[in-house]
Amino acid sequence: MTLTVDGLDALKALAGSDLGTSDWIDVTQDRVDTFADATGDHQWIHVDPERAKEGPFGAPIAHGYLTLSLFIPLFTGLLDVHGVTTKVNYGLNKVRFPAPVTVGSRVRLAARLAEVADVPGGVQITVDGTIEIDGGAKPAAVLQSLSRFYA
Template sequence: MTTTVSSIAELTALTGQHLGYSEWREVTQEQINTFADATDDHQWIHVDAERAAAGPFGTTIAHGFLTLSLLVPMWSEILHFEGVRLGINYGLNKVRFPSPVPVGSRIRAGAALVSVETVADGSFQIVVDFVIERDGAEKPCCIAEGLYRFYV
């Protein structure tokens, strides 16, 4: 379910709260191969199903940065800020990949709002703690602290 806000005051009131989860999405071999082509990272653990079957995970796994990049569509399912002229991804403070994402896995993101602050250029910067989890896994597959700026 998407959290919708229409003002900085509404957003600020959510500080310290969990904002919700994205929908589950399957990570396919086609996505992994396309990401490998886009980034020129063709390590066998990602793209060689036969070799990966004998590897440590028994199958191919998604690139960590592919998993991280899927935050873009997942984040858009979690928070909708009405009336914003522009929202930008400002970066990340920290990222970790505690467990792999085997091909065919279902993942989703959860997000908690850490802070909201005014920036000198008149925008508002938010810090969000993300946890990307894999269906059925004990550990998350990615944790990240994201920064976003909103221009209202």
């Protein structure tokens, strides 16, 4: 369920809040192939399902950076901020990929709004996120994301 807030003050009031979990996103071979085309990373472990069956994971896996890029659509399913003029990704403090995402898996985001800090013209948010794999013992990614919202 998407939490909608109106303006920077409402966003500041959420600092320290658990934002819950997003809906699931399917990680399909088509998604992996499209990412491979966009990045030029056509390593067989991602794009050759037959060869990948014989590889270490028994199936093709998503690129780690594909998994990371899913943070944005997953996060926008958790928090929608109105009353701002601009929203930008500012960066990452850290990211780890504890487990691979095999093609055919589903992932979702569990997130906490760790901090909201003033910056010139707006605020910077720090989000602690875990991208979970449906049925997985370990998460696909653990990260701390920084975004800025300007009034």
